[in-house]
Amino acid sequence: MATFRVADASEYLAITGWGIHDVKLAKKAWVFAGQQCKRFSISPVNYEFEVHAMSAEKLPFILPAVFTIGPRITATGAEESDRKDLEAQLLLYAKLIAPLHSSRSHVHELVKGIIEGETRVLAAELTMEEIFKGTKSFKEKVFTQVQLELNQFGLIIYNANVKQLVDVPGHEYFSYLGQKTQQDAANQAKVDVAEARMKGEVGAKEREGLTRQNAAKVDAETKVLSVRQVGQGLKEEAKVKAEVQVFENAREADIAAAKAELAMKKAGWDKQAKVAEVEASKAVAIRDAELQMEVERKNALRLTEKLKAEQLSKATVQYETQVQDSNAQLYSRQKAAEAALFEQMRTAEARKAQADAHFFEQKMSEDAKLYAKQKEAESVALLGRAKTEYVASMLQALGGNYYALRDYLMIDGGMYPEMARINAGAVNGMQPKISIWTNGGGADGAANAGAEAAAGSALQQVAGVYKMLPPLLSTVHEQTGMLPPAWMGALPKDGAAK
16 A cells, blocks of 8 residues: 655655645655656766857857756755745656656767757857857856756756867868967977077177167156156046946846745745635645544444444344244144145145146137038139149130130139229220310312412411410419410400300
8 A cells, every 4th residue: 555665865755646636755754555657866977078069150169068967966064045046947857757767869969969969059250269268158158058947847957067168170270280389389480590690799788889879778768657657547547437336237137037036936935825825725725634534434334333233133133033933823824724725625626627628629720620621622722623624624615825825714704794893893984175276277278388388488487386285284284283474375255166
């Protein structure tokens, strides 16, 4: 049901599941059924990279770097606000990075991607000379930007070591720069030797003239220097005032940003505090309900056992009393049952004899019916065979003429009179209505038609169509009751001659 888990000095326990809102972090805890516990290490890890970047002059270079990175852990004696912030960072690490420890390459690629991205962005803003000479400031900028990105994973940079810049194969900038420096040093040495010789030879003669010149020069330079120092002092004073004003403006901007960030953090902490209070109150209510339910269950069990004992004692006494009464009643009922059984057996034997007699009577009746049916079927079969022989003999007598045999059988069976009767009944009561239409037929019509055909009138066919319309429309009206449209014409009234 539950196990007690303890983490090592460099480990934490991440517990999820029943009764836990999100993730619970602890060094030791009870793990109950429905919960899952995972160990994760908080030891820092060294990540060694060779970052390929490019300066503002489009010169590629390699920046070897070693970063020691690990999760933020709660420091002993930290303030409450800092402690909650660190716990939130450690919770982020437990959620996002700790599950990936089994795949070390995945974490390595994640950190490498962040470092390479920030390094390339910073390198693209600086020249190669600025990067080479300002290695310390460049390292601090990389450190700051990478730390901002790692904050979202709950990670912190414990140590960062940026080595000397290395040339990319095919771009030997630093090699050429070293060779240039060596050649400059050699040439400068030669120039220095020549100048020393020249100074040795000329120095003696120049020394006398220089002594006089220097005396006058020192006087002039003293005056110039005094004026220059006054101007330089005024210039430095103005510069210091400008720098102080710039610093104060930057300080005020930092203070405003810090206040805004503090307000955001306070809002987040207030939210977490309220959520924690609600979770605590709900947890207390849940636990109270569980304990109350357990008390009620125990009370129910106690009352159940008490009722069981009372009912058992009553049931035992009642059982013994009922057993005695039941034995007496059983004996009397057995005797009564034996007498009733004997009487029923006698009645059953009598009914059986009656049923046997009735069954025998029905059997004889059914046998007689079966015999009658068999005789009837035999007579039908004999009649059919006789009819078959009669038809065969008639067909043979008619010389195999099937149609003559059919006509004879229909006449002999009275089929034709029956058909006549059916047809007469079908036409009985019919009142046919015959309409005769004339459209100029007869001798005159024939003569006119011949004349029109001879003349080749183009309107003959149209006239024939119009002559056909009156009988057609009249028939439609008689059958359906529908009249033609007014623009086509009107039928004659009933009784008018057609």
